[in-house]
Amino acid sequence: MRHLWLLALIAFGSSLFSGVLTLPEAHPGKPSVATTPAVGGNGGGTGGGVGGGETSTDYSEYDEEEPQRAPGNLAKSTAGPKLPLPYFDQPKVDMYVGDNGSSVKVDCPVKNYNAQHHAILWYKDNSAISNGNTLFSSVYGLDTNFTLTVPVAANATDGQKYSCHVMPPDVRREVTIHLGPEPSTPAPATTRPTPAAGSAPTGQDCGLWLVLFLAALQLAVRF
Template sequence: MQHLLRADVTEQKSSEKSPDSLDNDDFYDESSPENIKAASKPPQPTIIPYFEEAKTVVYAKENERVTLNCPVKNYNESQHLIVWFRNNNTLTTGQQILADAKLYQLDKDMNLVVDKVTENSTGDYYCTVMPHKVRMDIILKIGEAPVVNNHQMMMSASALLLFITLLARELSNGILSLATIF
């Protein structure tokens, strides 16, 4: 049995080549400068798009042409695609209009143009920036946009502030208690 072991060891040693007798193709030294991979450029960070407002309401007169804006920030045409939807139905993908081309168009900034606003074209729209799925909701309504009277709003805010100040003073002086208010 010892004879077999010696034969195996002898056969193994005879099949091995000395480092000096190796062909260049057979030799691989991981520490060799030729075998070190060149550092690859780090991937460019993807620009993350966003909207300053998540939702808006657009008012238009009947039969009027209206543009629904998709005011995305950090938009990069080479990295992003704007897709328009109405009531969860896809209207556009990029520059391609999938819905009624007589009713919808895209302007150069990828805003959706509704050619003629009717009761049938009102509703919930949204634009999504892919691949990040960043979304802005737009509600299209027929009618006039409500007018906010800034003067009335300022007077109401001033009156509320005065009331809170007086209430705080009365509470701190012990004239009123929270139990009497509630």
């Protein structure tokens, strides 16, 4: 009977003071608190009080990953200065070799040449004979200014073509070698001008007038 009275008293107290035996609801936006009940000693049972346990706070919902940003020195690319384009004043040149000439020097006078960004190649017709300071044939010569020495053999043909290429952007200077002396330019023909009507008398007319004057003077002296 004693146990029945205790159960009835507990049921009556829970219905009358319902807020005492219920836990408060968790508010939104606040971290949830997990409680771990404390374990009693050897002589007692399990403790049910909240104050005697350990509390742990979960902040996982507040841990947001920040977006990764690229460093400032890698985000922007800087372009280097623009180089002027190489060019030739005379893209096509004719050279003449005399009968006694054994070789001829062909230069490559390129403008705006930069050794760090450009390379010079020599070609005979469509065959490469040099790349920079490297020659592919020992019959030719090449100096530090990329001047090519071309041998002139006895059986050489007239009109040999050599070209100097500047890479990039493949600017060319074509040189045509002719055998024999350079042809001289003929002088323009001179024509004697015809005197216009009413112009001053020429030397022939002056002589005629002089003869007439002497004849008149001789007749005056005689008479």
